[in-house]
Amino acid sequence: MCSGHDTLRSDNKDLQEVEKQWDRRNFLTKTSLGIGALAFGSLLKAEKAFSNPTGPDAVQNFVKNKLGLPHHLPKAKRIVYLFQSGGPSQLDMFDYKPKLKDMFGQDLPPSVRQGQRLTGMSAQQSSFPIAPSIMDFKQYGESGSWVSELMPHTSKVVDDICIIKSMQTDQINHDPAITFMQTGNQLPGRPSIGSWLSYGLGSDNENLPTFITLVTKGQGGQPLYSRLWGNGFLPTEHQGVQFRSGKDPVLYLSDPENYDGNDRRTMLDYLGKLNGMQNDAYGDPEILARMKQYEMAFRMQTSVPEVTDLSDEPDHIFDMYGKDSRDPGTYAANCLMARKLLEKGVKFVQLYHQGWDQHIACPGGVRNKCKQTDQGTAALLQDLKQRGMLEDTLVVWGGEFGRTVYSQGQLTDTNYGRDHHPKAFTMWMAGAGVKKGMTYGETDDFSYNVTENPVHVHDFHATLLHLFGVDHERLTFKHQGRRFRLTDVHGHVVKDILT
Amino acid sequence: MQEVSDFVLFLGRFHPLVVHLPIGFLMFALILELADNFTKMKHLNAAVPLALLLGAISGTVACILGYMLSQSGGYDEDMLNGHFWFGIGTTLLAFFAWALKSGVLKIAILQKAKPNLALLTVMVILLSVTGHYGGNLTHGEDYLVKYAPFREKEEPLPQLAKLEEATVYPYLVKPVFEAKCVSCHNESKKKGGLAMHTFEAMALGGDGGAIFMAGDVEGSELIRRITLPEHHDDVMPPEGKTPLTEQESALIKFWIEHGQANEVATLGTTEVPEEVLAYAASTLGFAAAGVGQGSSEVLPTANPLNMDVVNTITAAGFKVRELIDGSGLVEITLDDNKINASNMSEWEEHFQSLTPIKDQILWADFGGNDLSDAIMVQISGFTNLRKLVLDNTSITDAAIQPLASLNSLESLNVYKTNVTNNVLPMLKEMPNLKKVYIWQTQVSADAVEQFLENSKLEIISGV
Numbered sequence: 021m022c023s024g025h026d027t028l029r030s031d032n033k034d035l036q037e038v039e040k041q042w043d044r045r046n047f048l049t050k051t052s053l054g055i056g057a058l059a060f061g062s063l064l065k066a067e068k069a070f071s072n073p074t075g076p077d078a079v080q081n082f083v084k085n086k087l088g089l090p091h092h093l094p095k096a097k098r099i100v101y102l103f104q105s106g107g108p109s110q111l112d113m114f115d116y117k118p119k120l121k122d123m124f125g126q127d128l129p130p131s132v133r134q135g136q137r138l139t140g141m142s143a144q145q146s147s148f149p150i151a152p153s154i155m156d157f158k159q160y161g162e163s164g165s166w167v168s169e170l171m172p173h174t175s176k177v178v179d180d181i182c183i184i185k186s187m188q189t190d191q192i193n194h195d196p197a198i199t200f201m202q203t204g205n206q207l208p209g210r211p212s213i214g215s216w217l218s219y220g221l222g223s224d225n226e227n228l229p230t231f232i233t234l235v236t237k238g239q240g241g242q243p244l245y246s247r248l249w250g251n252g253f254l255p256t257e258h259q260g261v262q263f264r265s266g267k268d269p270v271l272y273l274s275d276p277e278n279y280d281g282n283d284r285r286t287m288l289d290y291l292g293k294l295n296g297m298q299n300d301a302y303g304d305p306e307i308l309a310r311m312k313q314y315e316m317a318f319r320m321q322t323s324v325p326e327v328t329d330l331s332d333e334p335d336h337i338f339d340m341y342g343k344d345s346r347d348p349g350t351y352a353a354n355c356l357m358a359r360k361l362l363e364k365g366v367k368f369v370q371l372y373h374q375g376w377d378q379h380i381a382c383p384g385g386v387r388n389k390c391k392q393t394d395q396g397t398a399a400l401l402q403d404l405k406q407r408g409m410l411e412d413t414l415v416v417w418g419g420e421f422g423r424t425v426y427s428q429g430q431l432t433d434t435n436y437g438r439d440h441h442p443k444a445f446t447m448w449m450a451g452a453g454v455k456k457g458m459t460y461g462e463t464d465d466f467s468y469n470v471t472e473n474p475v476h477v478h479d480f481h482a483t484l485l486h487l488f489g490v491d492h493e494r495l496t497f498k499h500q501g502r503r504f505r506l507t508d509v510h511g512h513v514v515k516d517i518l519t
Numbered sequence: 520m521q522e523v524s525d526f527v528l529f530l531g532r533f534h535p536l537v538v539h540l541p542i543g544f545l546m547f548a549l550i551l552e553l554a555d556n557f558t559k560m561k562h563l564n565a566a567v568p569l570a571l572l573l574g575a576i577s578g579t580v581a582c583i584l585g586y587m588l589s590q591s592g593g594y595d596e597d598m599l600n601g602h603f604w605f606g607i608g609t610t611l612l613a614f615f616a617w618a619l620k621s622g623v624l625k626i627a628i629l630q631k632a633k634p635n636l637a638l639l640t641v642m643v644i645l646l647s648v649t650g651h652y653g654g655n656l657t658h659g660e661d662y663l664v665k666y667a668p669f670r671e672k673e674e675p676l677p678q679l680a681k682l683e684e685a686t687v688y689p690y691l692v693k694p695v696f697e698a699k700c701v702s703c704h705n706e707s708k709k710k711g712g713l714a715m716h717t718f719e720a721m722a723l724g725g726d727g728g729a730i731f732m733a734g735d736v737e738g739s740e741l742i743r744r745i746t747l748p749e750h751h752d753d754v755m756p757p758e759g760k761t762p763l764t765e766q767e768s769a770l771i772k773f774w775i776e777h778g779q780a781n782e783v784a785t786l787g788t789t790e791v792p793e794e795v796l797a798y799a800a801s802t803l804g805f806a807a808a809g810v811g812q813g814s815s816e817v818l819p820t821a822n823p824l825n826m827d828v829v830n831t832i833t834a835a836g837f838k839v840r841e842l843i844d845g846s847g848l849v850e851i852t853l854d855d856n857k858i859n860a861s862n863m864s865e866w867e868e869h870f871q872s873l874t875p876i877k878d879q880i881l882w883a884d885f886g887g888n889d890l891s892d893a894i895m896v897q898i899s900g901f902t903n904l905r906k907l908v909l910d911n912t913s914i915t916d917a918a919i920q921p922l923a924s925l926n927s928l929e930s931l932n933v934y935k936t937n938v939t940n941n942v943l944p945m946l947k948e949m950p951n952l953k954k955v956y957i958w959q960t961q962v963s964a965d966a967v968e969q970f971l972e973n974s975k976l977e978i979i980s981g982v
Contacts, residue, residue: 081833088844093818093881224840402982408910408932408956489843515793 089220090489095453095519097224099414099484100358100369100404101213102397104389105198106241106376109423109438110446112153112386115185115467116166120152120425128426132468139192141379141428142439148426150466151436154383163457170390173398179457180401180410181417181450182517186461186470189421189442189477194242194377197420197442202248204481204506211252211497213481214368216506217488218258219251220495225365227323229316231260232361233370236392237349241375249370253499256309257316260370263357265349269328273321281321288318327360340403342395352396359403362413376419379428380437401450410451414487418447425466444470447480453487453519460517475514482511487518523590531587538581538653544574545613545646549639556636567635571617578610594656595707602652609645616642659705659716682800682817683787687770687778688718691799695767696721699756718782733780736772745771766798819903819927821847821879828875835869848881848903855887855911863891870897877901884908886932896921903927910934910956916941923948932956940966946976953977 111117128148142148155168161179174181191197196206203210211219214231223230233249249260263269275281292311299307330348333356338345344352351373358369373393378385397417404410422445423438430436444463450456462472475483482492485506492511496503548570555564585606589599616638618624654663679685696715702708704715704725713725724730731739744755745763756762763771773795778784786799824847829839838852851873858866870893873880880901885894886908895914898907899921907922910932919942922928928949933942939961946952957967958981967978 081837082829082839085841085844090843093843093848405979406934406956406958406981408908408930408934408954408979411906411930411954 083222085222087220087495089495091491091494092489094487094489095412096414096451096487097412098362098365098367098369099217099416099452099488100362100371100400101416102355102393102400102418103198103202103370103372104376104393104417104419105244105372105374106194106378106419107197107421107423107440107445108376108389108419109153109378109382109386110185110444111423111425111438111467112155112382113168113170113390114166114183114446114448115444115463116157116168117152117425117465117467118157119465120150123150124152125149125431128466128468132464132466134469136443137192139440142424142426145428148424149431150425151382151427151431151438154434161457163459165457165459170387171394171398173395177398177401177450180405181415181448182454182456182458182460183446183448184460184475184480184514184517185444185446185463186472186474187418187422187445187447187477187480188470188474189445192421192440192442194420194440195245197440198242198244198248201418201420201477203252204478204508208245208247209252210504211254211258211506212247212249212260213484213506214249214260214370215251215254215258216485216495217368217490219254219497220490221367221488223365224367226316227319228327228361228364228366229261229320230366231258231368231370232366233260233262233372234354234357235262235372236351236354236374237265239374241377244372244374248372253504254497255305257312260368263324263328265353270320270324273317273324275321284318288314323364327364328357330356330360337403341399344392345396345399350396351393352399355396355400356403359400359407359409362404362409363407378423378438382423382436382438383434404451412452414452414454414484415450416447416484417449419445421445422467425468441468444468449517455517455519458517460514473514473516476510478507478511479514481507483514483517486513527587528591531584531589531591534581534584534588535657537577537584541574541578541581541610541613542646542650544570544577545609545639545642548574548616549643552636552639568617568621571613571620575610575613575617578606578613582606582610593708593710593712595709598652598656598660598707602649602656605645605649605652609642609649612638612642612645655707657708659702660707662702679803681787682796682803683785685786685799685803686782687774687784687786688782690803691770692774692778693718694802695763695770699761699763699767703756731775731780734776736776739775739780742768742772742775766794769794770798818843818846818848818881819878823847824849824879825875828872831872832869832876835872837869837873842881847879849876849879850882850884851880852884853888858888858890858894860889863889867891867893867897870894873897874900878903880904882906886910886912889913890918892917892921895919898922899924901925905951906930908932909936912936914938916945919945926950928952930954930956933960935959937961943967943970947974954979956980 126149128150133148153168155170157166157168158175159165160167160175163179165178165181165183167175167178189197189200191200191206199208200206202212204213212231214233218230231249235244246260246262249262251257251259261270264271268274275284291314295307295311295314299311330345330353337356341352341356344350345356347353351371354371358371361369373389376386376389401410401415404413404415422441424441426439428437428439444467460473461470461475463469464471485492485495492505492507492513496505498504548567551563551567551570554560555567585603589603615624616635619626619638620635651663676689679690685691700715703710704713706714706716706720709725711725711727713730714720714723721730727740730741736742744753745768747754749758749762754762769792773792774780774784777789777791786796791799823845824841832839832851836853836857838854840850840852842848842850874897877900881903883898883901883904883906885898887910890898890909890912895918898904902925904925905927907925907928907930909918911934913936914933915937916939919933919938922931923945926949929951931946931949931952931954934956935958937960938957940963942957942962943966946955954977956979958979962980964980967980970976971978
């Protein structure tokens, strides 16, 4: 042990100085608090033990799950989460409220609002005129689910999905709400859903990241931050990896110009040895994470170009996803890419589509957003289904909150704006273990309050984990002295929507 | 029972704390005396009177507090009397020993022959008896020897073949009571006059009457007590003790409402809420059941994974994933393009290596590979297989024939293979089959339509 330790020491004086800063003996010498130092030593060990739970090496074909997961038989093996960022208007898409037609322009009754906090954008309005949706709603499929004219493709797949009209969140502004939806807490710093799943269940394909994010290009709107797919306090290898549109889906994977990459394997082997020595000496779990990431990046040099190449897809598939799907980086193209990633065993694919924030000119805005997303969404669902993958793939569609029944700004016969609304909004889930052709939950005549079967964000998270065979109360990670969960101390599995 | 002032009870509760002082002092007095007699540390002798005096005084305080505590009631009368008199006896003896040792009392006959050593030994014996009574009062009579190696082992309940056969009280409810209630409600310590160590004792109720009424959850005091908010004065178990979990409460409610709160009702005799079923399954070792999935589907019981077998299988190139941790039930997958015509015979051998765990495979995915008929025969031996994915493989109708023996198969994926209309009749032979994926095969839409006229199968082709 000691001799091995010594051989690590460099002859270079400067390096030795740097190393001294981390030298264990040096540390013990300088801190006269012997007990404190011992305690610190045990802390380091504890962290090491906590931070490498899913096994020594992801390339093994059998990895004993050290967290004792799954707790019960899973229904889902993978998930694609189609996140509609900005707050899609449930009133113009799913939540049909015919009674509002007769209340056009009337002030929203205080008995409905019940003094609820509004955003600064409409709180100053002198009146809150009711704005019935100008969209035409119809019932579709055998299930007779209501869908508006904006989604002609989604309306064809309603018999495969479960529409939840009674979603509720605690947050009224974009960033805290989206952070809440993706990490279970409104403040940044917690691990995202995908990171929890990666941490808990590990990888199904060692050549690709477990958790991949795709953002529709050129949408603007509310910003998205990489912490939404971040690992928080979980070990770094569980963070989501964003695949970009265009030539390089993952930056710096392709070889630089004039380098053929032939000796890269040799280089990585030596680097791995060096890092291995470093790890033996210091035991910092981040060294292991970094080593894994180098190896992953190496394998991704082959796997990523392969999986992101859509040229092998037949025309009828492109036609199904719509003409956008031939243009990389669009929502439709990302849906197609998502299917390929899921086929390759990526556990969590997260799409983001921005711009659903229709404070003004809501009808035109929502129409435009639906045009960009409707066909791709429905095609992805159908494509998964015909390949037999919908059976164990969970599909989730939804934003961070809904929109108000009253008009923000001026209300006319053909135009209105809608402000943020956290107390009732619509999401849908489909596939693995979720009942199909179902509409769950009910809102009042104003789509303002939930009147039946509320589903809180924590409940959604609990249900999602449940479908993966995980008891949300038992997937924890100890950090800063307490054990954290995705659902914190909340959440109930929505059993009514499970098969 | 006469009313006792709260203040008396408040002081009384300090008895278990104070009582350890005389134990320590008097024990130490004996040790000092021994040291004096059998070692060279003669100077220690001088400390004996002090230790005895302190022991006697603290013993007196402990006796008084103990008497106060006994006023709260609920203790076994005989045992309490024993504890009471032995405690007083010990204290008096301690005073007596101090008086002798310190010279306050001089009795000529006792000045010879190491009298103090004998006296102190008797005193410590009395002390031990008192302590034993006290321990029994506090923890229950069987506390001390419950886990002793020489104890008489309780007859374990017979192993159940089916979850439905479990009688609710002995298998489920009683263990909860034993873990959470019996330490204060037993034969010797009957808090509130209630004992719960046997069904008969419990049925007698406590000072407030019966604690449960069969079929009446609302009217059962037991339910009221265990479901009160945690800081409520009446909550049971009292604050500081481990409360019942939500599942345990649900179980007891179920037992009272549907189990008629008797000893004989089984899980099979009535409709059982999912939550209770899940709890029952997990506590009785049926953990593999589809817990909380909205159905009471029962999974096959399997042996724990044999790691030697797993290592052989993974070395061959299969991926193995345990579907529920510790259940031994697995999913087997194979990456695309592993098997082709040139290495087929090799892989036929590899498939043989799956035989030792063939009953443990619940899901299997061999898509994207060439599969020979011999391999298909191997697959047909996976008796508990529920989901089989064979998409993008070389299989034809002949490969499907052997699968007819898969009685548990629910989902079969043959998308993008060469199967034809001829497979449709074969599907009928699989009793549990629900979904079949046939997109991009030779199966025609017309044939499917015709087939579905008298079949409930869900057949998914292209859209």
